[in-house]
Amino acid sequence: xxxxxxxxxxxxxSGGYLLVLAIMLPLIGTIAIVLLGGQRAERVAxxxxxxxxxxxxxxxxxxxxxxxxxxxxxxxxRPPLGLALRxxxxxxxxxxxxxxxxxxxxxxxxGQFRGPAxxxxxxxxxxxxxxxxxxxxxxxxxxxxxxxFNLYVALELLTFGAVPLVCLDGRAETLSAALRYLLFAxxxxxxxLLGVALIYGAYGTLDIVLLAGVVRSEPVIWVAxxxxxxxxxxxxxxxxxxxxxxxxHAGAPAAASAILSALVVKGSxxxxxxxxxxxxxxxxxLPAQILGFLGAGAILLGSVLALRQARLKLLIAYxxxxxxxxxxxxxxxxxxxxxxxxFASIAWTAGLLQLASHAFAKAAMxxxxxxxxxxLGHDRIDRLGGAGRVVPIAVFAFAIGGLSLMGLxxxxxxxxxxxxxxASVGEGQWWxxxxxxxxxLLAAGYIFRVISPTLIQPFPAPELKAVVPVSRQGVALAxxxxxxLLGFVPLEPWPLLQIGRTAVEAHLP
Amino acid sequence: MTLLPLYYGxxxxxxxxxxxxxxxxxxxxxxxIGFIAYGMLLGLVWAGIAxxxxxxxxxxxxxxxxxxxxxxxxxxxxxxxxxxxEKPGLVFRVLVGIFCAIVTIGLAVVxxxxxDPAPSLAIAAAEHLPxxxxxxxxxxxLIAYRALDTMLEKVVLLLALIGVWSLGPDRNWGGLPGRAxxxxxxxxxxxxxxxxxxxxxxxxxxxxxxxxxxxGGAFQGxxxxxxxxxxxxxxxxxxPPAIGSRALRLLLLSGTITFIVVGFAGFLIAGGFLSYPxxxxxxxxxxxxxxxxxxxxxxxxxxxxxxxxxxxxS
Numbered sequence: 001x002x003x004x005x006x007x008x009x010x011x012x013x014s015g016g017y018l019l020v021l022a023i024m025l026p027l028i029g030t031i032a033i034v035l036l037g038g039q040r041a042e043r044v045a046x047x048x049x050x051x052x053x054x055x056x057x058x059x060x061x062x063x064x065x066x067x068x069x070x071x072x073x074x075x076x077x078r079p080p081l082g083l084a085l086r087x088x089x090x091x092x093x094x095x096x097x098x099x100x101x102x103x104x105x106x107x108x109x110x111g112q113f114r115g116p117a118x119x120x121x122x123x124x125x126x127x128x129x130x131x132x133x134x135x136x137x138x139x140x141x142x143x144x145x146x147x148x149f150n151l152y153v154a155l156e157l158l159t160f161g162a163v164p165l166v167c168l169d170g171r172a173e174t175l176s177a178a179l180r181y182l183l184f185a186x187x188x189x190x191x192x193l194l195g196v197a198l199i200y201g202a203y204g205t206l207d208i209v210l211l212a213g214v215v216r217s218e219p220v221i222w223v224a225x226x227x228x229x230x231x232x233x234x235x236x237x238x239x240x241x242x243x244x245x246x247x248x249h250a251g252a253p254a255a256a257s258a259i260l261s262a263l264v265v266k267g268s269x270x271x272x273x274x275x276x277x278x279x280x281x282x283x284x285x286l287p288a289q290i291l292g293f294l295g296a297g298a299i300l301l302g303s304v305l306a307l308r309q310a311r312l313k314l315l316i317a318y319x320x321x322x323x324x325x326x327x328x329x330x331x332x333x334x335x336x337x338x339x340x341x342x343f344a345s346i347a348w349t350a351g352l353l354q355l356a357s358h359a360f361a362k363a364a365m366x367x368x369x370x371x372x373x374x375x376l377g378h379d380r381i382d383r384l385g386g387a388g389r390v391v392p393i394a395v396f397a398f399a400i401g402g403l404s405l406m407g408l409x410x411x412x413x414x415x416x417x418x419x420x421x422x423a424s425v426g427e428g429q430w431w432x433x434x435x436x437x438x439x440x441l442l443a444a445g446y447i448f449r450v451i452s453p454t455l456i457q458p459f460p461a462p463e464l465k466a467v468v469p470v471s472r473q474g475v476a477l478a479x480x481x482x483x484x485l486l487g488f489v490p491l492e493p494w495p496l497l498q499i500g501r502t503a504v505e506a507h508l509p
Numbered sequence: 510m511t512l513l514p515l516y517y518g519x520x521x522x523x524x525x526x527x528x529x530x531x532x533x534x535x536x537x538x539x540x541x542i543g544f545i546a547y548g549m550l551l552g553l554v555w556a557g558i559a560x561x562x563x564x565x566x567x568x569x570x571x572x573x574x575x576x577x578x579x580x581x582x583x584x585x586x587x588x589x590x591x592x593x594x595e596k597p598g599l600v601f602r603v604l605v606g607i608f609c610a611i612v613t614i615g616l617a618v619v620x621x622x623x624x625d626p627a628p629s630l631a632i633a634a635a636e637h638l639p640x641x642x643x644x645x646x647x648x649x650x651l652i653a654y655r656a657l658d659t660m661l662e663k664v665v666l667l668l669a670l671i672g673v674w675s676l677g678p679d680r681n682w683g684g685l686p687g688r689a690x691x692x693x694x695x696x697x698x699x700x701x702x703x704x705x706x707x708x709x710x711x712x713x714x715x716x717x718x719x720x721x722x723x724x725g726g727a728f729q730g731x732x733x734x735x736x737x738x739x740x741x742x743x744x745x746x747x748x749p750p751a752i753g754s755r756a757l758r759l760l761l762l763s764g765t766i767t768f769i770v771v772g773f774a775g776f777l778i779a780g781g782f783l784s785y786p787x788x789x790x791x792x793x794x795x796x797x798x799x800x801x802x803x804x805x806x807x808x809x810x811x812x813x814x815x816x817x818x819x820x821x822x823s
Binding site: 012017020028030031034035073074075077081082116121123126127153154156160163164170198201219223224226227 | 753782
């Protein structure tokens with residue numbers, strides 16, 4: 001790539017200010033909640049959520065219609081000295097997914113966290129709502145950052161927003177789960193930061209677009225990216241650094257579990273994509289295969305462990321480990337026969353489709369599990385009898401979300417797995433076919449283990465602990481239906497995902 | 510300067526020695542004291558390679574505030590200390606050892622074969638200083654070139670504080686942080702807490718003011734102010750404020766809010782988010798930095814004070 005085209009990639013585009021709004025609006029919401037008090041938190045969130053959705057839609061529409069990335073140069077200081085925010089096709093998709101899940105979570109969590117008296121701030125109320133919006137802003141910062149250190153700050157925002165959500169109920173076991181999560185996440189931050197320092201020392205810039213033009217295959221970049229990848233894997237909970245996830249995601253309140261499992265782990269995954277596909281020079285066959293094998297390990301181990309869980313929320317959490325595994329199959333399949341091959345773009349589409357459908361399905365399933373818990377007073381899988389009678393819509397939402405995880409048509413999960421299989425065949429990497437198929441079978445196993453008891457009507461009927469309003473069950477169902485709707489997108493590569501990809505542009509003739 | 514290599518050699522050995530001590534110390538308290546010494550020594554190392562800004566931060570945060578935090582944690586953990594610890598298995602320890610070895614070798618390779626000449630943005634950073642009416646390039650990086658990072662870091666601090674607060678019991682929410690201090694009368698601590706703050710406050714303000722042209726800054730100044738406040742609270746001369754207090758929340762957020770307001774005002778007066786108008790950059794930078802120093806001081810003081818464990822009335 002010549003210097004001129006690089007410079008052209010880094011100038012504020014019209015509509016670039018939307019990127020600033022996408023990051024700042026949720027964070028302003030967080031600040032407003034701390035200032036005005038938790039008793040007004042819900043109202044703040046109900047203002048921020050629809051605005052955030054509109055901004056996300058505007059970004060997606062703008063990138064899609066112009067076919068060009070949106071760029072904003074912050075403060076007018078151009079990289080390498082200053083910072084750029086940049087939304088390519090993938091960023092825009094990620095921002096849209098985040099906005100949808102966040103809006104659903106806001107609706108789902110309404111009225112769930114109350115103060116000790118009307119007008120008096122409660123602990124969980126203030127902490128949940130302020131951090132929920134903080135996680136939203138942090139994710140948008142992760143998706144839009146074009147500078148590796150700016151992305152470090154975004155990761156820190158994400159970590160410090162997410163960890164306290166795990167121990168919101170204050171029980172000893174959730175505290176220890178949160179502490180373990182914090183230690184894994186901070187180890188990840190340290191490794192990432194070390195890599196950032198090495199890259200700056202070697203190239204004098206941290207801007208991803210500029211780096212793509214100057215990075216050579218030499219020891220320093222390999223060491224740096226390896227360290228950063230291990231750090232990000234710890235944050236993403238990819239096997240074998242997944243040990244913190246099950247208790248953390250299962251111990252949080254349902255609304256928090258939903259965003260932790262659906263969105264937060266995807267933030268660090270997204271940065272691994274950025275590092276390997278946008279910063280690194282070509283030749284990443286071996287690391288891509290390694291990441292793929294770790295993903296395969298995650299699919300098999302996560303699914304088997306999910307099958308063996310006695311509690312519903314833990315089962316869903318282990319299933320997250322497995323579903324994260326599928327995301328990493330993107331690496332070997334997208335670099336197989338070159339970055340510009342048709343199968344590479346199929347793998348990209350499959351990866352993003354898997355990411356989106358898992359986000360919708362998993363958020364819906366955690367919400368459903370939370371409502372089943374509220375209604376029955378427990379979430380032991382062997383005593384779920386009658387759940388289908390007391391919270392029918394929630395159980396239906398769980399089942400539909402489950403279809404997508406299994407990969408049954410029509411669902412986003414089916415399309416994603418189908419295209420992954422297509423890419424495996426096309427690239428001649430048959431070994432992934434076995435893993436994908438086995439993973440689907442195991443997922444069917446653990447989903448049916450939950451669904452079959454809910455349909456039985458035990459005698460005597462289970463005691464109803466709380467009535468769950470239909471509107472909240474409807475939120476979970478709507479999210480699950482989003483996962484199904486993704487099954488109707490055409491089974492072909494989306495050109496949207498290729499917009500603004502530096503690596504792709506560099507490889508064009 | 511024949512003694513300098515000897516000084517740096519000894520300093521390097523001392524840093525490694527103290528790091529080792531911190532790792533192998535059996536008692537938490539001893540390890541914490543080792544860690545504080547380690548922070549101070551690292552400050553000297555940074556000063557030795559002419560990074561005075563980093564040295565100040567390392568000493569203030571790495572040795573100072575983190576030290577107080579860890580000391581308090583260690584004091585609280587003391588009753589549980591004699592209990593037998595879970596020891597990680599042999600396989601785990603070997604794996605950790607291998608991982609550390611790989612990291613060390615990787616770093617050694619990179620450090621031993623540096624890029625020559627090392628690329629740097631120092632010249633570019635200095636070039637725009639007159640336009641910003643600043644003399645210290647570090648301040649320019651923090652408040653202008655990478656202002657978004659600095660702004661988001663303030664939000665990270667806020668989230669850390671919310672995380673600490675979230676650990677308190679529901680019934681005390683909005684109340685006073687920490688447990689009630691033991692009543693101390695006329696100890697050395699009280700004496701120190703009366704003697705130091707006037708000097709410390711002046712020094713903290715100086716660090717902020719001088720940072721336009723010399724090493725210093727909102728973070729370092731705020732940390733010194735926080736230290737004075739923490740000292741007064743620890744000596745029992747000042748009660749910590751109730752975390753539900755509206756005035757406290759406003760003070761806590763003042764710097765971040767000002768930063769964001771000035772950032773968005775840039776759209777109107779300077780052509781973009783976080784841009785400063787060419788006519789009066791210095792005035793706006795000061796407008797941001799003064800409340801930011803307060804925000805940093807209040808946040809650090811509250812982080813050390815801990816979650817609310819007492820009612821407002823106690």
